[in-house]
Amino acid sequence: MKFEETTIKSDRLYEGKILSLKLDTVEIPGKKYSKREIVExxxxxxxxxxxxxxxxIMIKQYRKPIEKITLEIPAGKIDLGEEPRETAERELREETGYTPSNMTYLTETHTSPGFCDEKIYIFLAKGLQAGEQDLDDDEVVETFNYSFEELIKMIERGEITDAKTIIGIFMARDYLKKEREK
Known part of the structure; x- marks a missing residue:
């Protein structure tokens, strides 16, 4: 069965600081046409x-789109010309003040592929050296330390709902378990 769609026309509807929105007209299998709203x-x-x-180390912050305070792993958008690993290290330093001596790539994930092309790269950091937070002007975050057991219970109770955080916690826990078994 053929799954791919062919873009017939693409219209840019909005261009913002951190995202853009386009409307694509696509041909889907069976010679049918449809519209796709895509956030880039x-x-x-x-x-x-x-x-x-x-x-x-977790960060607590307010997330306006969901009108809630969330508990998350440190993260941020990739700046132009920056590699994902550099972004992860920069965000860790800015949001927590820590610098890692060892970083391991864990995985990458698409956040909402039904309408958005965002990809998040997830890393593990060890050998942390304490320093000073360097938050952006529009950031208000607080750091907290939790065991994996506490975090997993919070996920199970629905207290942590951020997808990248849930994926990161489980991937890191499994990676560290395998590392100990070697």
């Missing part, structure tokens, strides 16, 4: 920072 985003990196005692 530069992408992001996230990082699961592990302290020497095994706890995870």
């Amino acid at each position: 985003v530069s992408g992001a990196s996230a990082i699961v920072p592990i302290l020497d005692d095994g706890s995870v």
Whole structure:
């Protein structure tokens, strides 16, 4: 079965600072036509920072689109010309003040492929050196340390709902478990 769609026409509807919106007319299998509203985003990196005692540094912040305070792993958008690993390290330093001596790529994920092209790269950070937070002018975050067990219970209770955080926590936990078993 053929799944691919062919773009017939693409109209840019909005161009913003962090995203753009386009409307594509596509031909779908069976010679039918449809419209696709697509949000384009530069992408992001996230990082699961592990302290020497095994706890995870998390950030708490307010997220306007969902009107809630969230608990998340540090993350941010990839700047023009920046590699995903550089973004993860920069965001860790800005949001927590920590700098890693060891970073491991865990995975990448598409946040909402039904309407958005955003891809988030997720890393694990160890060998953390403490420093000073360097938040952007529009950022208000607070850091907290949790064990993996606490975080997984929070996920199970629905207290952590951010997808990149849930993926990052489980991927990091499994990676560290395999590393210990070697």
